[in-house]
Amino acid sequence: MRESNNRWVLWTLIAVLLLLLAGIGYSIYLYQVINDNRTAGFDETKEEIETQTSYHNVHSIQGYYGENNYHVFYASNEDNEERLIFLPLEGEERELIVINTEDIMREEAMVDAWSSNCDTCQFADISPAYEDGEALWEITYYDQDNHFVMDYYSINGESLEERYTYNHMFP
Structure with missing residues (x-):
């Protein structure tokens, strides 16, 4: 009788271990699929820009x-001047929106300026955005009430253009 109890425990442990390994394997697979979807088209965009325009050394591509949807990246022109470029993903006319990086507030400086105004906030991310014909900085963070907030500042950092605040659905 004691031996059958030991077998039951052994088979239960083996089943739990197999389920755990299957769960880990599926999680890794799911992560890869999601990441591939997130970065879909980045390589094609880089190749298209480098071969069809005067911009080279395309780097830091993000969506x-x-x-409207854009691929956003930094690239250098033939004079090695750094540019921030937005490539629209929709429409027949996919004209590049090019901004001289000398005309924008640097990412680090923008985060420093933002953090000095919101010392109780928990910073999440900063990225370039383009809305209503205007380049912006999108800063996401959690405020003192633990709301998720998206602030849109002018690309030169002079003014807050828009703010969206979201409550937590699940506390």
Whole structure:
């Protein structure tokens, strides 16, 4: 009788271990699929920009998904001047929106300016955005009430253009 109890425990442990390994494997697979979808088209965008324009050394590609969707990246022109570029993902006319990086507030300086105004906030991310024909900085963070907040500042850092605040759905 004691031996059958030991087998039951052994088979239960093996089943739990197999389920745990399957869960870990599925989590890794799911992460890879989500990340591949998030970065879909980045390589094509980089190749298209480097071969069809005067911009080279394309780096730091990310997506911006607002009212319109863009691939956002930094690249250098033939004179090695750094540019912030927005490539629209929709429409027949996909004209580049090019901004001289000398005309924008640097990312680090923008975060420093923001944090000096919100010392109790927990910073999440900063990224370039483009809405209503205007380049912006999108800063996401959690405020003192633990709300998720998205602030949109002018690209030169002079003014807050828009703010969205979201309550937690699940405390």
